[in-house]
Amino acid sequence: MSIYIDPAVALSLRGYEMPERLGFGTAMAPVMFRAVCQDGCWSNGELIPYEPLSVDPAAKVLHYAQSCFEGMKAYRTGEGIALFRPEKNAERMAYSAKRLCMPPVPESLFLDGVRTVAAYCANLVPGNSGESLYLRPFLIGTQADLTVSASTSYEFYVIASPSEAYHSGNMRLWVEREDARAAVGGTGDAKVGGNYAGSLLSIGRLKERGYDQSLWLNPADRSSVDELSGMNFFAVIDGALHTPALNGSILEGITRFSLIDLARNLGYKVVEGTIHIDELLGQVASGTCTEAFACGTAAIISPISVIGDDGGSYKLSQVPGPVAQHLRQALLDIQEGRVEDHFNWMLSVETVEV
Amino acid sequence: MSIYIDPAVALSLRGYEMPERLGFGTAMAPVMFRAVCQDGCWSNGELIPYEPLSVDPAAKVLHYAQSCFEGMKAYRTGEGIALFRPEKNAERMAYSAKRLCMPPVPESLFLDGVRTVAAYCANLVPGNSGESLYLRPFLIGTQADLTVSASTSYEFYVIASPSEAYHSGNMRLWVEREDARAAVGGTGDAKVGGNYAGSLLSIGRLKERGYDQSLWLNPADRSSVDELSGMNFFAVIDGALHTPALNGSILEGITRFSLIDLARNLGYKVVEGTIHIDELLGQVASGTCTEAFACGTAAIISPISVIGDDGGSYKLSQVPGPVAQHLRQALLDIQEGRVEDHFNWMLSVETVEV
Ligand SMILES: Cc1ncc(COP(=O)(O)O)c(C=O)c1O
Numbered sequence A, B: 001m002s003i004y005i006d007p008a009v010a011l012s013l014r015g016y017e018m019p020e021r022l023g024f025g026t027a028m029a030p031v032m033f034r035a036v037c038q039d040g041c042w043s044n045g046e047l048i049p050y051e052p053l054s055v056d057p058a059a060k061v062l063h064y065a066q067s068c069f070e071g072m073k074a075y076r077t078g079e080g081i082a083l084f085r086p087e088k089n090a091e092r093m094a095y096s097a098k099r100l101c102m103p104p105v106p107e108s109l110f111l112d113g114v115r116t117v118a119a120y121c122a123n124l125v126p127g128n129s130g131e132s133l134y135l136r137p138f139l140i141g142t143q144a145d146l147t148v149s150a151s152t153s154y155e156f157y158v159i160a161s162p163s164e165a166y167h168s169g170n171m172r173l174w175v176e177r178e179d180a181r182a183a184v185g186g187t188g189d190a191k192v193g194g195n196y197a198g199s200l201l202s203i204g205r206l207k208e209r210g211y212d213q214s215l216w217l218n219p220a221d222r223s224s225v226d227e228l229s230g231m232n233f234f235a236v237i238d239g240a241l242h243t244p245a246l247n248g249s250i251l252e253g254i255t256r257f258s259l260i261d262l263a264r265n266l267g268y269k270v271v272e273g274t275i276h277i278d279e280l281l282g283q284v285a286s287g288t289c290t291e292a293f294a295c296g297t298a299a300i301i302s303p304i305s306v307i308g309d310d311g312g313s314y315k316l317s318q319v320p321g322p323v324a325q326h327l328r329q330a331l332l333d334i335q336e337g338r339v340e341d342h343f344n345w346m347l348s349v350e351t352v353e354v
């Protein structure tokens, strides 16, 4: 499909100044990709200046949260700009869309979108290790109609933000025993807005207690670990790498399954299974669990220093631990092009000068 | 607080033509109420022409579903226009807002909003019994920032739509045993977008089977009745009126608690308790359960004709049943001003001619 490039894009890009302090997801790139879908038919994509969307006050996205999104990054490599497994994001977004009765964005259109934004924003990809251009594809239901039903019209966007890693320091988790981020038979395994809205209250509560992130438990048993609000969970127990097995309420992180492959390839034993929270806390206390970390596109690998619970606060002995450091470096070495890409994970992007 | 009336409002209203066929929530009134909140401070409200909202592509509402809403109606009574217990909607919206870490809309601002829209749209309130001007107050997080955190800025709107009742015919329910609309410790008792997005797939599935609405089960036990996607559930069993007790995953309908009072006042026995789905289906089959209906602002009281389940399809013997008909009439008589308002439920609105 041919992509329309708005002539105003060049001006927007030339006038752009990189922010002094990057932060995460706050400074937006001055261009965005857009395509619309009416009654199941997709338009061609277009690259246009970043500008406010015109949304009908009765649009489904505003009332019934009919929206899903992805999070991915364009990395500066030795040779240029590259994306990490973008077809996996396309696939997951199609899954999320279907969960909310939205038309999946065709893979080719999705890839056009992220590639075009990365290509034109090549100069906005920061160069320090751990920094990148964060890309945010999203799909919203735009039909103006207040009945609880799927929209007949949709808009797909890719916006971008030059960013640091989401969590740079060590993270303090709090075991969330009251609230749930997703229901059994709910939307936990899809990347949809409602999962995140529901988690804000928990995050607010634990910040007051001096913690950074909720550790969500499985909604079926309320006693095993699922994940964090925007990252998957790993622990090193007796030298092996453990992570919760997919169960319908966990979002299947692309970093998660890539790390599983990478770790096995590096000789680690990896166990996908059930992690009972009380057992885990006992293992932290006894020193059997030496380290824990969270992973995700935004956070890369962030070491966990403490897990707090009503019964007390459990300190990990190794922060950051050797396994987390080893894996983080190995992953970033691939993403930032310092080693050969044996897994064939990177898609290089031909950049466009404006 | 003083309300600013945009001079363009008069022109918008004078040029408005009522749609030939009303439907529900599809034809929007040409004006809307707006107020904004920045860092916890609310602006004055304003009445402006209905127009697309300008929403930043990175706004929290689009990505993390930080939005909540209300549904209420302005009724044409003998004497003019009136609202039904609007302070209850204000209260529930404040509850929903807090669940998603949003600043509650102050009650006075909320009431200003719905009253002003009703006052200026008096000519748009249709006059047949069961018809009304549906009012949709909603609150959205507008800050442009991709971190999973509460917005620092919000917009509150009241839009309106001249409407028929949401479901006019008899409803065919399907027992939803796979999906859940809300989690234990989730957002089921708040009126927030994510609950509705997650229910679309179930609704789509059952429509293919010839049913109208999902009957949601309680997420904790997966075996007792909670409610419908936008209505509460009642059944007449052994002559008494039964409805599920509030349990944290049911939205507390204003129609629901008003009907409980009204029914008791009319001499019915009302039981709020647990309704086991298998027991209920047995009671329908044996004829002990003679009728069932759903209630809500949009649907008023809608009789249920059939409850379908994997094991078969259970027909209610009385459709519409005498209790549903009696209560529907008694409620509408109050709302449409045909009887004295002993409960003091109605708030009359001083209309404005433009
Ligand atoms: C709930 C949740 N879990 C896990 C992840 C990690 O997924 P990925 O590694 O694909 O970024 C994310 C973020 O994307 C998330 O939002």
Ligand SMILES: Cc1ncc(COP(=O)(O)O)c(C=O)c1O
Binding pocket: B071, B191, B227, B228, B229, B230, B231, B232, B251, B252, B253, B254, B255, B256, B295, B296, B297, B298
């Ligand atoms: C999930 C849900 N349950 C019940 C109701 C009924 O509530 P009310 O009677 O206040 O309209 C609604 C609609 O408002 C709803 O969305």
